[in-house]
Amino acid sequence: MEESATFTIAGLTFDWSVIISTTISVLVVFLLAFWMSRKLVIKPSGKSKQNMLEWVIDFTNNIVDGSLPNKTGNNLKFFAFSLFMFIFMSNQLGVAFSVSVGGDTFLNSPTANPLVTMTLALIAISIAHFLGVEKLGFKGYVKSVYFSPFSALLPINLIEQFTSFLTLGLRLFGNIFAGEMVLSLLWQLAQSAGVVSFVPAFLLTMLWQGFSLFIGAIQAFVFVTLTTVYVSEKTE
């Protein structure tokens, strides 16, 4: 794994790469959404930025409606939208930019860091469990999540809660981290033998970046979809 410069405040360790990349990702998402939601009209013309934003909103709303076509789903739509935008932008950040100084990474995809993806997974799973308790009551939640379809499955259900949390975070991390790994390997290839290796590595990098854009979009979609699926599992 790529090294990163760290600093410590009050016993908490921070990675510069995570801080910088997350901040940039958040800023880009916000500015993009802010820019696209200016001068709203009731009937936007063909290719306006408002239509683009509304398309994204419709897209994430449809993901939520796919597994949660009810009030819980309606309340979850904004979370799904924010999550999708943030993960999507985070995934694409490392495709275009990767800054490292003296072996320490300062800017890459925040989602190429397992802690970031596990944090997002933790948020998603926490919300799922919280909504489960809120909707079914604590007893109903315990019964439906840990003792269903019958009590003997308690151990398996317990394990499942952890595995779903782990796979949710690690799937995203694995995909994006692998993508960045390949990009850094291609960079090493480009440096290895001057122009002879630079040109093919350049072409391969372009190919891989295209593929990574695709992967990043798919993984953001998968993450949001699974989040809504987990919520629907806990609230039924």
Add this chain to the structure above:
Amino acid sequence: MLNQIVLAGASEGLALGNMLFVLVAFLILMLLLKKYAWGPVVKMMEKRAEKVAHDLDTAEEARQQAEEMASKRSTQLQSARTEANGIVADAKEAAGKQRDQIVADAQADAQATKEQASAQIAQERSEAMAGVKGEVADLSVTIAQKIIQKELKLDDQKALIDAYIEGLGNK
């Protein structure tokens, strides 16, 4: 939720700072998005949905009204047409009567005029005849006078007699 994360982080012995930072950053992002992007856009989308629904309702109402009006119009048109047909038929009848009347009047008129004219002609003819009779009588008298005057001359008498005789011979 924060406690959960702290506990999870502590138990796993991970870099808690990163998780905290990502969590806070994401929460701030959500707040900002909700206030500046999601809120207005969703509001606008709802407004649009409302407007579309409202417009559809209005359109449906307008359509029904239009249909009602159209049926009313067609019945009105139908009645107007029958009325017009009646009026035309009446007018034709009246015109026919009037025509017959006019023709009969004209014929009577012409007959009267003709009779009057022929009577006048007959009268004028008899008057003319009476006039001509008088004139012929005068003329005969005048001719006779002239002939009598000519009797005074011998030669003329002779010639006259000769001519007369000649005329007899030719017969």
